Amino acid sequence: MHTLLPFILAMIAGIVLLNMLAKKLKIAYPILLVVAGLLVSVIPGIPYIQIDPDLIFFIFLPPLLFEAAWAGSFKEMKKWWRIITSFAFVVVFFTALSVALITNYFIPGFTIAIGFLLGGIVSPPDAVSTGAIMKFVKIPKSTAAILEGESLLNDASSLIIFRFALIAVGTGQFIWQDAAIGFLWMVVGGVGIGLISAWLFIQAHKRLPTDTSSDIAFTLISPYFMYWIAEEAHASGVLAVVAGGLLMSLKRLTFLTSASRIRGYSVWELFVFLLNGIVFLLIGLELPDVAAGLRADGIPMSTAICYGVLVTVILIAARMISSYGAMIFTYLFRRKNLPHATSLKRRMTMPLLLGWTGMRGVVSLAAALAIPLKLDNGEAFPHRNLILFITFVAILLTLLVQGLTLPMIIKRTGLFNSYIDDEGEAETRQKMKIGLKQHIHQFLKSKHETEWQGNESMAKFIQQWEERAKATEADTWMNDRTKGIFLEMLESQREYLVELNKDPKINEEIIREQLYQLDLEEERLRVV
Structure with missing residues (x-):
């Protein structure tokens, strides 16, 4: 057990490093993992892993x-x-x-x-x-x-x-x-x-x-x-x-909340990545043992x-x-x-x-x-x-x-x-974005007429969305320059929160929650 556990940890670390190398070389990581398994298997003293x-x-x-x-x-x-x-x-x-x-x-x-x-x-x-x-x-x-x-x-x-x-x-x-x-x-x-x-x-x-x-x-x-x-x-x-x-x-x-979907995606991505990595390493690690069985036959x-x-x-x-x-x-x-x-x-x-x-x-x-x-x-x-x-x-x-x-x-x-079938992808994305902005504008107008009458804050909010709904791709408020400014603002907020967290009276859990919200906002901006 004391020799097997370090080997398993080293195998997981190797999977991560080989995946990084595969991305750099622009080749599929299973290829590197199989080759690495073969190379590792010939090293003397490597523990033999056998699964039922x-x-x-x-x-x-x-x-x-x-x-x-x-x-x-x-x-x-x-x-x-x-x-x-x-x-x-x-x-x-x-x-x-x-x-x-x-x-x-x-x-x-x-x-x-x-x-x-x-x-x-x-x-x-x-x-x-x-x-x-x-x-x-x-x-x-x-x-x-x-x-x-x-x-x-x-x-x-x-x-x-x-x-x-x-x-x-x-x-x-x-x-x-x-x-x-x-x-x-x-x-x-x-x-x-x-x-x-x-x-x-x-x-x-x-x-x-x-x-x-x-x-x-x-x-x-x-x-x-x-x-x-x-x-x-x-x-x-x-x-x-x-x-x-x-x-x-x-x-x-x-049946899943937004938080469950976001966090679950990360959990599953890591879980499946490790499982795949272990399997492809096993392919290389098992081959010498199978070859020995052939010689015995x-x-x-x-x-x-x-x-x-x-x-x-x-x-x-x-x-x-x-x-x-x-x-x-x-x-x-x-x-x-x-x-x-x-x-x-x-x-x-x-x-x-x-x-x-x-x-x-x-x-x-x-x-x-x-x-x-x-x-x-x-x-x-x-x-x-x-x-x-x-x-x-x-x-x-x-x-x-x-x-x-x-x-x-x-x-x-x-x-x-x-x-x-690929040519209309950009057009579809643009149509979807415009449709969403118009849908939100109509939703807010309907709410203002029935439930929010006389609310000046909501009236200003509706006006902002009306401008977004009328904007075209050429003059949209969220262009590359604006997106860059927003990303800089998010990074500045992170720096402020990190400094604020140095105050011993501040609850760090609240800081972490706000940092997570900034992460979600950044991910949203990157796909706009």
């Missing part, structure tokens, strides 16, 4: 999926649901099938069931890696919505394949009728349990005398609760978390690497084929559902991006580590070390090859510089 496979899913997946659902847009998912569901289910199954058939042919001793097990593990792209990379490039809103929606659902479909393949490997048989019924229950039951659980948590927020801390605590435990209940009912815990997270996200304004390292490269090529090829197949099908039969673009050529470049965003990560690692050491009959699980090694190689290669080249491809080709 049964806890892998439960520790990492629920909060990561919940946060992704909370941040996602249900409106955009509904708009592009056909493409999203095809990628999340059809493409994942096609990828798993391709991996199963080819590995069964090329890898000695690999049955179709073991191939499907490996396919279920490596088929889902990682949302964290893709999101981290997309921060450095500009892509169409429609493409971003498709990637976000796919990332919420492909984990569920791949883990369903993983679960059924695991049963087939353990029992030696696969009954299609039972699998179909089981699949239906996992989907319907998972979604239903997630929605019911989310409704219960929303009611708890509304009806109980909660404060900011308890609100945030409820949001932290809710994904674990949804996942656990669904898994106990043999439904999909992943779909339960996604469905529940989307419902709570839609209703967030009805008598599998040459060069052979295992070739198998890993083969599976990685299958993953990339299957996603590229699926991307162009889906776009061609949509163009031929459902042309109105295509994302708007300036030309057919630009429409057909979108699959290139979708096909090259197949970095693997957290879910693949969790699934691979969750493979049991032994079968129910006590025998060692067949090819477990090789499956783990191939998974690690696929994660490493997709992160390094696709992760490092994707931003360069987008920037140098300029494929997505002039999509129509």
Whole structure:
């Protein structure tokens, strides 16, 4: 314990520092974390970290999926649901099938069931890696919505394949009728349990005398609760978390206060960042141990690497084929559902991006580590070390090859510089701001006529908002120069409060509250 705790603290510090370095280098931080994990793992005396496979899913997946659902847009998912569901289910199954058939042919001793097990593990792209990379490039809103929606659902479909393949490997048989019924229950039951659980948590927020801390605590435990209940009912815990997270996200304004939303965002951002960092470091830290297992099984390292490269090529090829197949099908039969673009050529470049965003990560690692050491009959699980090694190689290669080249491809080709769906963003923002000012002006006038008649202060206040409502972008009061003056005023107020706090008679809690208000005001000004 005394050696492990400093190592964990050092790991967290390393995650923070590597994230800073990644921002400076403008590359996705998961790439640096995986490489750092590999380098650290060869240092003599490094403690060996082993997590119970049964806890892998439960520790990492629920909060990561919940946060992704909370941040996602249900409106955009509904708009592009056909493409999203095809990628999340059809493409994942096609990828798993391709991996199963080819590995069964090329890898000695690999049955179709073991191939499907490996396919279920490596088929889902990682949302964290893709999101981290997309921060450095500009892509169409429609493409971003498709990637976000796919990332919420492909984990569920791949883990369903993983679960059924695991049963087939353990029992030696696969009954299609039972699998179909089981699949239906996992989907319907998972979604239903997630929605019911989310409704219960929303009611708890509304009806109980909660404060900011308890609100945030409820949001932290809710994904674990949804996942656990669904898994106990043999439904999909992943779909339960996604469905529940989307419902709570839609209703967030009805059961969370503004303080809970502001502080909860910071808590969740830190929590998810640390979880992702730990997982990607574990990828690098675990690889040498898996390689040692291969040597114990008598599998040459060069052979295992070739198998890993083969599976990685299958993953990339299957996603590229699926991307162009889906776009061609949509163009031929459902042309109105295509994302708007300036030309057919630009429409057909979108699959290139979708096909090259197949970095693997957290879910693949969790699934691979969750493979049991032994079968129910006590025998060692067949090819477990090789499956783990191939998974690690696929994660490493997709992160390094696709992760490092994707931003360069987008920037140098300029494929997505002039999509129509991005052109109206500035106009929409301006229209929203003008509409808000006019709405506030009408609200104040209505209140003055009915409740505030004769109130001179309110009359002056209404006059100020009337001037704002009539102002155009060119002569608006909040231009860059005015904003700079306001920011200087806020900083001057902070300095005054710091000096005021030196008085021993002043309650520091009041000072901190006012400083927090200044922080909120500054954040508001920066997005005006």
